[in-house]
Amino acid sequence: MATDVYREALRLAADIRDKYLRAVTYAKIGYYMYKARKPEYGTAFKYAFNAASSIENPVLMVRALLEIGTYLWLTGSKTARKVFGQAHDAIVEFPDAVRDDLLNELVMRLLELGLVDDALFYVSDIKDTVKRNDLLLRILRVYLKRGNMRKAAMIIGQIDEEPWHSIAAIEAIKEHLKREEFGSAIRVLSELRSEYWLGEAMKEVAIYLKTSDVPKATYEKFVDIALSLSGEAGSDVLNSLLIGLGSQGELEFVMGILKKLPEEQRWKVLEGIVRASADKVDILKRLLGLLKGEEYERMAVFVMDQLLSRPVDGGYAELVKSIGERTKEDAVLVKVATYLSKLGDFEKAWKFASRVRGHYLRSLAFGSIAVAKLKAGDIDGAIDAALEVRDPKWGSWLLSEILTKILELQAKGEVLEDIHERAEYQKSLWEGG
CATH class of the missing domain: 1.25.40 (Serine Threonine Protein Phosphatase 5, Tetratricopeptide repeat)
Structure with missing residues (x-):
């Protein structure tokens, strides 16, 4: 690859046919340019927005915005919040099922980035009770970890349905106990509506108090009740x-x-x-x-x-x-090629990967080889491996991933071995979108 690796990456990214992948790849390049203190990183993000705006599939367009917003946030840009807001505005126009799935993705992404207040703001738009309450529990746990008991109490008040309300209450009780806020723990305990969850909560109380300095006689009955609720697995x-x-x-x-x-x-x-x-x-x-x-x-x-x-x-x-x-299965050949590439036996790994017929699994096999070659310092060999996937869609995807990992190597001095997880995620996007 050329000396100016970032300029060359931008040039190669322009050849990626899939508009979603092109947009995401530009955003990744922009992030790594920022990490490398390249002042032109904004140009990469401009290319990313241009590519995203040309995506015909509205679901993929939203997902592209989520990726661009993520990498923008990682550069410290306040514009990222506007991008997430733009994604949200597009999402609420979708039919309910798709709408809730995309809102779920938006909230999860915000949580991953530590934007908990933003996540809480958007989660209320989710109509599906299960999805909304599952996410509220996730948000609750973050606030509890941060010690924000006021926000935690507010979330518990928002959850009416069982078992989520009781699960949330027990999470809060455990945190109150850790903080030795026994009065607050008792208050939340008294608000539990289900006998089953009351029993579970008392067990948590008993376990904590049993290991604390609180006088044993005062709380012995809680311990006995908790123990009586626990079963024994054979x-x-x-x-x-x-x-x-x-x-x-x-x-x-x-x-x-x-x-x-x-x-x-x-x-x-x-x-x-x-x-x-x-x-x-x-x-x-x-x-x-x-x-x-x-x-x-x-x-x-x-x-x-x-x-x-x-x-x-x-x-x-x-x-x-x-x-x-011995195997006749593509899925097994992928794992064999992956293991051998990790050992550095690229000749044998390539041999078994070449027998893989399906485009998706072939991308996993040669993706593993490419990552292993990058770790060994062979950038050209990694690109050659990526080019062995000749399917336009999966070939574009793998080229995008390997280009990103080359920049990853430049910026961090190491490469994440997450090709299989990334491919599975991409497959779910294409099948769902």
Whole structure:
């Protein structure tokens, strides 16, 4: 990439066909230019607004405004609030279902940015009771964390429906107890309307007081009531036995028993063995060797998920390659390519990624390779990997993400490994929009 990485990024972004992605990419570039103290960062945001204004789909246009507003706020610009207001004004014109979903996104974004008062202002426009009350609980927790008990009490007063009212009250009670505001805790407690939630609240009170310096005799009855409301969960002895035996290597015996069990129970045992044997490569390999067809593919996904949830280890390389050679599923190939790219085995990762047929999953596979190459300092290799997704829509998306990550690397010296999460989010936007 050229020496002036920001100018080159702006040039390349202009080639992104998808107008939503182009607008968002310009906003990201503007943010990273700001971080790099480039005074021309405003130009990037101007391009972002221009791209957003040309989006024909009104839902995507709103979502573009949310992204632009987010990156503007991160630059310290007060204009961001106006952008969120503009998004809100557009949203309220939509039909109810779409309107509430987009308002939900707006409020969640404001909470993420710490704009809690703004979030509270907009949440009242949501008509769906469940969505509105769920968000009010989120906002309440932020105010409680900040110690703003006045706003917290106001929110509790706004929530009439159960169980949200009681959940909100209990959250406030716990905070009052932490602050040793026992009078306030008792007041909120007395306002609870449900016997069930009153019991839950008393349990919280009892647990706190039991560990505090308050005289035990005064509150012993609360402790007894709370304990009487708590249940005791049992465990499945057979499942535990089979998982223990399997993790110790008695796989053939376990598989013989599993043939006699219901399908749901079989999966629980197999997954339990994998979890218990995550550090035993030979057990995992033998277990997969005893499985066939759909059963193999399902457990191959589960094994790869377990491996990807842990620090990568070269000791698993042969197991991962054997899974890649045997599987017929694109989803498994993506995970194999991801793991191998994390290990730095780009040749094998590229081989398995090339077998992925679906555009979305192919973007995940080559996106993982691209991110790994960026972390290894190979910017050109990362761009080459991104260009392997030739579908116009997903190709544009991946190019946008990799360009952003190049700037991320320039600004922070590190790259977030969030391609899969970003792709899932983008897929939901396209399917919903």
